[in-house]
Amino acid sequence: MKRVIISWSSGKDSALTLHRMLQSDHYQVVGLFTTYSAEKALVPIQATPIEYVRLQAQAMDLPLLEIAMDNGTSNGQYQQTLLTALHTWDLDFDAIAFGDIYNNGIVDFRRKVFADTEIECVFPLLKEATCKESLDIAAQIIESGVQAMLQSINLKHLSPEFCGEIYHDELLAKLPEQVDPCGEEGEFHTFVFDAPFFKRKIIIEPLDQVHQHYHHGSDMNMLVQRFAAQLAD
Numbered sequence: 001m002k003r004v005i006i007s008w009s010s011g012k013d014s015a016l017t018l019h020r021m022l023q024s025d026h027y028q029v030v031g032l033f034t035t036y037s038a039e040k041a042l043v044p045i046q047a048t049p050i051e052y053v054r055l056q057a058q059a060m061d062l063p064l065l066e067i068a069m070d071n072g073t074s075n076g077q078y079q080q081t082l083l084t085a086l087h088t089w090d091l092d093f094d095a096i097a098f099g100d101i102y103n104n105g106i107v108d109f110r111r112k113v114f115a116d117t118e119i120e121c122v123f124p125l126l127k128e129a130t131c132k133e134s135l136d137i138a139a140q141i142i143e144s145g146v147q148a149m150l151q152s153i154n155l156k157h158l159s160p161e162f163c164g165e166i167y168h169d170e171l172l173a174k175l176p177e178q179v180d181p182c183g184e185e186g187e188f189h190t191f192v193f194d195a196p197f198f199k200r201k202i203i204i205e206p207l208d209q210v211h212q213h214y215h216h217g218s219d220m221n222m223l224v225q226r227f228a229a230q231l232a233d
Contacts, residue, residue, distance in 0.1 A: 001028050002094040004122065008032040008064070010048040010056060011190040012141045012148045012167060013099035013125060013182065018060075019144050020124040021097050022197055027122070031063040031091050035082065038068035046189045047152045047212060047224045052202075055229055059198040065089050079113045086119070095120035101127055101137055102184050138172055138181040148190035149204065152212070152224045157187040164206050164225035186220060193229070201232040 004027040008014045021029050036043050036050045043053065050066060057064035067085045069078060096114070100107050100123055111121055127133040141148075148167040153160075157179050165171050167190055172181055179187045193202040205228040212222045 002026060002120070003028050003030045003092060004095040004097050005029075005031040005033055005065075005091070005093045007096055007098045008034050008053065008056070009046050009099065009189075010034070010043055010053050010192065011046060011099075011151075012146055012192060013101065013137075015146045015148070015192045015195050016137070016141045016144060017097050017099040017124055018197060019146065019195070021122075024124075027095065027097070029062070030093055031065065032057055032060075033065040033067060033086065033089075033096075035067045035069050035078075037071065039071050044069075045152070045186070045220070045222070046191075047222065048191055052191070052229050055202055055231060056192065056198075059200045059202055059231060061199050063091060065091070075109070082113065083117065093119075095122050097122040097124060099125055101125045101134060101182055104184075134184060135172070135181045141182075142168055142172075145194075145196040146192055147194040148192045149225065149227075150188050151191040151227075152222045153188040154186055155221045155223055157185070160209070160223055162188065163209055163223045164227075191227075202229050203232050204229050 004021055006014060006018050021027050034043060034053050041050045042048060054064060065085060067082060069081060096119055098110055103126060107123060114121055125137060150162055150165045150167060153163045183189060193204050207226045207228060210224050210226060212224050
C-alpha cells in the first residue's frame with residue numbers, strides 16, 4: 001500500500017479527495033501539506049488563515065506541512081520551494097493526491113513539477129469539464145457528510161448574500177445557472193468545518209466580511225467571510 005499525502009487547501013474538494021483516499025485499498029493517508037502566503041498568513045484566494053488550517057489538521061489528527069510562499073513567486077520558485085520542503089519533511093510518502101476536478105492546465109503543471117521525482121501524482125476527482133460532472137462531484141461532497149462554508153466568493157459571479165452560506169443542496173439550487181456547482185471557475189471557495197473523518201468538529205462564528213483583490217490569470221474581486229474558529233470539546 002502506498003503512503004499518500006493530501007494537497008490540502010482547506011476546502012471541500014480537498015476534503016472529498018481525502019475521503020476517497022481513505023476509502024482506497026491502494027493508498028494509506030499519512031499527512032497533509034498546504035502552501036500559503038508568507039506575508040498574509042493566508043491560503044491564497046481561498047483566504048483561509050493558516051492557523052485555521054492547523055485546526056483542521058488537529059481535527060483530523062494528521063501531520064501538516066506548512067509551506068510559506070513569498071508574494072510574486074514565479075512558477076520556478078514555487079516548484080523549488082515546494083520540492084525542497086517536501087523532500088526535507090521527516091515523513092515518508094510515495095504519492096500526493098490533489099483535488100483538481102478539471103484539467104484546465106493545473107493538472108499538467110502539477111505533473112511537470114514532480115516529473116523528475118519518484119513522487120506519484122494522484123487525481124481522484126479528475127473529470128471532463130462539464131457542468132453535469134461537476135454537479136455529480138458536488139452531490140458526492142454533500143452526501144459524504146463534508147460540511148463547508150462559502151468562505152470567499154468572486155463578486156463577478158455571485159452576489160454578496162452567498163458569502164458565508166453553507167454548502168448544501170439548497171445552496172446548489174440557488175446558484176446562478178452560469179456558476180459551476182463546485183466553483184471550478186473561481187466563483188467561490190469553501191472552508192470545511194466538519195466531516196466524517198474529523199475526530200472533532202470545528203465551531204465557527206461568523207464575523208465581518210471584507211473585500212480582497214487578486215490577480216490569478218484575471219482580476220478577481222473577492223468578498224471574504226471572516227470568522228472565529230475553535231475545536232469542539
